[in-house]
């Protein structure tokens with residue numbers, strides 16, 4: 001075993017670049033983002049690649065092809081984390097790809113395409129609330145309005161980018177559509193228990209669930225906790241709680257739909273004052289876009305009913321939506337062949353979590369490889385685990401895939417692009 005142990009060690013080093021040790025929190029454009037980026041750039045250079053930060057703080061490494069020009073295959077994942085994160089979410093997909101290149105480089109082997117590894121700066125969206133901004137810029141779907149979003153300290157993304165040494169207006173130049181990128185393949189920890197339960201180290205992703213996010217503001221009437229009779233209250237928090245339970249009930253009674261309220265704030269937030277305002281978020285996911293949109297609509301109507309009955313007002317706004325993305329059949333097949341090559345039974349599974357891969361279809365066909373997540377599949381949590389043995393298998397699968405992938409000939413690519421226009 002040579003990939004696995006080294007990869008686990010590198011993940012430990014990356015975990016040390018955190019804003020709140022001993023926990024792991026690495027937000028977009030933080031000093032720790034820079035440290036992690038510098039570490040990855042050094043790893044990439046050691047592995048025989050050219051590497052650096054781009055305008056939005058993504059790290060991009062490039063392993064030149066066997067010819068002077070030619071197509072590009074992209075891989076990688078995100079370097080940023082949620083608050084109090086695990087060690088492998090995102091990071092694994094970057095490190096496994098660098099390990100593949102190091103191996104190729106040591107053997108003096110070039111591929112018939114340039115391989116680019118991207119460590120996306122901002123996938124989780126913890127700091128500014130806009131997710132996947134790095135990959136969206138590459139896919140031509142970056143929303144410039146998010147440059148004006150501010151973090152908890154009032155610092156906008158635009159200001160943070162300048163401080164970081166990036167270029168807030170540089171996103172336009174990152175668009176990779178219509179260029180020579182022929183495939184995007186991302187490896188990622190599963191973040192769920194499916195592979196663990198079936199005793200399999202890796203699986204091939206069929207598609208990624210779409211997401212709708214709502215911000216819901218409930219407005220009631222503040223009052224003295226001791227003097228206002230129960231029947232005369234317009235308690236914003238009690239109403240919000242009923243809405244939260246409505247989300248749970250709605251999503252719990254339908255297939256292929258999950259819903260989560262992960263954030264709530266209450267004003268004035270005093271022990272002896274009836275809550276006047278409650279604001280919360282809703283995160284809805286489904287691999288079926290129609291089911292997800294219908295759920296959002298039904299819930300907004302349900303919130304209005306609850307508000308009316310309780311004498312409070314409610315405003316729900318959608319602030320993020322991403323359609324479900326299907327993985328490319330041909331790339332999926334190629335990944336499946338590489339899994340079979342390792343003597344592992346093929347397991348195909350959907351992804352309930354969003355990934356940078358889901359925004360890449362405007363650029364090129366995409367596919368994903370999942371790696372078993374230990375500890376009942378827990379992720380976005382310090383208990384997230386994976387084994388060196390699984391990291392070894394997954395890296396061998398990716399390496400096999402990269403060595404056997406034949407880019408489509410330019411004329412075939414042109415035909416596909418014309419198809420897309422029709």
Ligand SMILES: [Zn+2]
Pocket residue numbers: 078089090123188355
């Ligand atoms: Zn991730």
